[in-house]
Amino acid sequence: MSINRNSKCWCGSGFKYKKCHLAFDEKIQELYNQGYEVPSRDLIKNQKEIEGIRKSAEVNNALLDYLEQNIKEGISTEEIDKMAYEFTTAHGAIPADLGYEGFPKSLCTSVNNQICHGIPSEDVILKDGDIINIDVTTNLNGYFSDASRMIMIGNVSSEAKRLVEVARECLYEGIKAVKPWGFLGDIGAAVQEHAEKNGYSIVREFGGHGVGLDIHEDPFVSHVGTRGTGMILAPGMVFTIEPMVNEGTFELYIDENNGWTSYTKDGKLSAQWEHTLLVTEEGVEIISK
Template structure:
């Protein structure tokens, strides 16, 4: 297993620039997430914007040589948990779509996910999306020097399962830097006080996948698309963060404009 490493201040600032581009791409996509828009259209918009900024989509060609991922975004609609492949399928009123975006810029990676609601969704689906968003926030708030990786998973698990939702086990957060996936592995369930000791300079993602029903998953024959075993919706939010001297700093937010 690869050694968990901390990042230098220069690497962290480079990752902040890459992460900012990820955040800006979500802002560009948001007005297009409407009924009648195809997922392939969203993918094209994202790719054109990322390349216009001098960066490279991180997911295109990622994975095994005989089955690389074919698109810029992972687009996960309704019962799809993660790694959905963009298709001509058009968004419909009441859908939710998790959009996962990765970019490579300046030799480092940025990675984040946002779940959009399409028009009006049912109250239970809205509660699912909000719980996924809150799960990420509670996971972030557990991060500080001296905390343990298990503290992150425990906070997420307590909230989501306490509301009757399932927490996906098989797919996790991860370290990130000069590679898209590095050590450590970040579980979204666990016991407080267990796991890797968090130290300043560590950079990783937290990306809980929360299911409306059971936690079990199923991989489709395309080798990428992961769905809920019971066919119920799933929602996900993700940020890339760095552990600081006092807590955490999110690296996948838009850079603040000077004077703003």
């Protein structure tokens, strides 16, 4: 759709088009004409939206800090859920997971061989040697931020510790691959190469995603891939990178009883870290971690 140079920009910034996204659109059109997959305008956040996401992330990051300080041996994952709900609401925000497509809790707590979407329960008591992923998404005034961390409980085996460390390295390899006007496939390639180099596998069925104005947006961010392929990474895009790294096979199954929790098919351990990222003109900004 054409727009007058002196009209207000389509992004909602309030600035004139010629001072805002005119040069951006010309770049996008040039890349599209060359046959590249380019992001649609609804994937580009304006400055007001970015600030809203940053404020949401302040709560999300503080919640993860709080949980990390209070999760210990002997606590149930249900208690973690209650802490998350109380902290989030006390800060004027909403746990975005709660009720999302029927999800019954305020966060995901995935223990040991659970890959993702573990549902908090009073029956799951953390014990010495466990590893747990806590995955939280915060809605503050309609802006969403998303991140997860691994927590090691007590005396964790050297094998489990190494898996957790390499999973975090995979996340940061993916982040390093984010370049303005680079490719989405660069992220997956970097993550996959680092995991497989260390003898691990990467889950295919789940991945990162756009986020900011909703809990899940386009694009899907695969953690396997080929460099130089996929959607162009344009400044203003906000998405998560969240590699799920398995000790054994990447194959999985989903709990038939709850329809949510994903487990490694071979029963071996899985680890995951997640950050919310903004593509900038200069590189990448970590918003929530």
